[in-house]
Amino acid sequence: xxxxxxxxxxxxxxxxxxxxxALVPATVAHSAxxxxxxxxxxxxxxxxxxxxxxxxxxxxxxxVVPQPLRERxxxxxxxxxxxxxxxxxxxxxxxxxxxxxxxxxxxxxxFDSLAPSHRKAYIxxxxxxxxxxxxxxxxxxxxxxxxxxxxxx
Numbered sequence: 001x002x003x004x005x006x007x008x009x010x011x012x013x014x015x016x017x018x019x020x021x022a023l024v025p026a027t028v029a030h031s032a033x034x035x036x037x038x039x040x041x042x043x044x045x046x047x048x049x050x051x052x053x054x055x056x057x058x059x060x061x062x063x064v065v066p067q068p069l070r071e072r073x074x075x076x077x078x079x080x081x082x083x084x085x086x087x088x089x090x091x092x093x094x095x096x097x098x099x100x101x102x103x104x105x106x107x108x109x110x111f112d113s114l115a116p117s118h119r120k121a122y123i124x125x126x127x128x129x130x131x132x133x134x135x136x137x138x139x140x141x142x143x144x145x146x147x148x149x150x151x152x153x
Contacts, residue, residue: 003042004032005084010065012077020070020077021062024053024085029061032087036061039092042085045073050088092116100126103139107146114151121152 008022022044024034034040036055040063043049049069053061063083065075075081094116096104100123104111111119122142129135145151 002032003084003086004028005082007080008083009080010070010075010077011062019064020067021054021064022081022083023056023060023062024083026060029059034061034087039088039090040085041088041090042083044069044083045075045081047072092120094119094123097123097126099135100139100142103143104146105143107143110149111146114146118151122146125152 006025006028008025010020010022012018012020028034034053036053038053038061039050040053041048041050044063044065047069049063049065051063054064056062063085065081070076073081101108111122114122126135126138126142129138142152
């Protein structure tokens with residue numbers, strides 16, 4: 001597997017709630033065959049990360065550099081970082097809560113066929129319930145949505 005290396009400046013657009021990210025140079029993205037939402041793994045200034053590439057528009061992609069990673073590398077927006085990345089071919093493994101797994105029953109194959117992001121959204125929505133009754137309602141609603149081929153996002 002090829003590992004692509006490049007330098008990038010951390011960018012954070014104006015506004016509340018914006019991401020800090022590193023643009024992948026077009027030459028790297030093209031030669032590596034990188035595309036939006038592709039899973040990648042590598043290092044940023046030597047710190048390991050796993051993520052998905054995000055579309056920037058015009059065929060460009062970027063890597064979100066979350067705050068915990070920026071703190072590990074002691075970098076912030078405006079500073080340059082050394083990036084090494086490659087496609088992440090490892091399967092995405094999500095822990096399916098036992099109560100949800102049981103409720104899925106015959107719908108489990110349909111759930112398993114969903115994209116990892118959709119499976120993760122269902123799991124996070126269910127686990128985000130603060131009360132048992134809310135969790136039960138969410139599980140029942142999720143199973144019904146999955147049966148009808150619907151997703152949360």
